[in-house]
Amino acid sequence: MIAAPSRTPVGRFAALVEQRLGLHYDPPQWGELESLLTERASGSGVEKYLEQLASTPSPAEWKALAERLTVGETYFLRHPTQLETLVDQVLPSFLRQTPHVRVLCAGCSTGEEPYSVALLARERGRVDASRLRVMGIDVNPRAIAHARRACYSPWSLRAVPLAMREQWFQRTPEGFALRPQLREQVVFEERNLLEESAAFWAPNSFHAIFFRNVVLYFPPEVIRKIIARMAQALVPGGYLFLGPSETLRGISEDFELLRGGDAFYYRLRPPAPPAPLAVPPSAAPQRAASSVSAPVFTPPTPPPPLEGLDGVLQLLEAERYAEAGTLLESLSQATQPMGLLLRAVLHLHAGRLSQAEQLGRQLATASATEAPAHYLLGLCLEQFGDERGARGRYAAAVRADPTFALGQLRAGTLARRAGDVVEARVGLRMALSMLPQEKPLYLALFGGGFGRHGLMQVVLQELQACTENS
Known part of the structure; x- marks a missing residue:
């Protein structure tokens, strides 16, 4: 309502x-x-x-x-297991039946998600690029203009491995620009999801729709209308991808929930068959009752919401930044060091680098927040293009907490970029050995959507790059 x-x-x-x-x-x-x-x-x-x-x-x-x-909080290769499921399983299954497949990214913000679909499809080699069509839509005209320009900051590329970055992006004075062959594969439209358009939402328009991390901004009755339009626009058996913390429970019965590895996603149910004509009991064939029923997959129950700063951290880890900020401002602990650290991280995710840096400098003098504050300042300096200064901050984070695996990872990565291969290998190997015991707080604040396993894969890729460049 x-x-x-x-x-x-x-x-x-x-x-x-x-x-x-x-x-x-x-x-x-x-x-x-x-x-x-x-x-x-x-x-x-x-x-x-x-x-x-x-x-x-x-x-x-x-x-x-x-x-x-409308706040665009996104980056390339966000929630990668869903993207891999799309390009490895979903799209190839349709390509056996149709010459082209069409993917819609609704609420695409500045374009990282639709470009990630096109990029990963080429990287994985399961989908012919000439047969893939990707569209991004968003109500924010400034975001759409940014997406069409296709030039991004290092922070937007933080989850992109070096080899991919070098192959698909060009370094420019403004940041990293997508190469033309990838940019031209995606089209963008400014579109309000609340406005009806029979032509746009026509049946069989899309094989897969991404609607991730958008549901939380709308009330339930609005989401029901949007999801109903999407169900109408999908081909039979089409797929819908929501954010990891979002669900259709209580919203729509048109989809069945699937799981592939760590990825949850939805498939459009087939239309219900017509009800059979009534048959007199005497004419009905007798069948033995079966004691076997089809297995039913029950999705995991989401954890109950936490309170206080733990609740803010839970929302931040789920990438529900607006809600995290609202909850934080209502807490008395917001002015304590940990509350200020959470606020600084929220500033960073929203692109308010000056505010994040100001709080980071303040927090770096307190022992309880010294290590994560130095790490946050390193991320800010990377955004400003000062990789040498960022390396110094990451080193300071590790000095403050020698078990800080993410600090070793970023320091090693920047050392490799600077050509200091020996120093890079030392830092990256330390990161690899310490990641299994990395503090959950650091993973929640700075993991970038990656779990321990994903971050270890990033370290291995960086070590491989050290070998190739030596």
């Missing part, structure tokens, strides 16, 4: 935002909306602005609001 209009200006603004963009804001989150409302209404006054927004909605104004209210 759309939020009931409130008598307060910010409450009415929240209702309009939800009605037009589908984004739901509870009263504790209205502080973010209030500052935006004040800014946008500065010329005409709040009451007149709200009246104009409700009676004669301006497409240009809603585009501006969408740019400010």
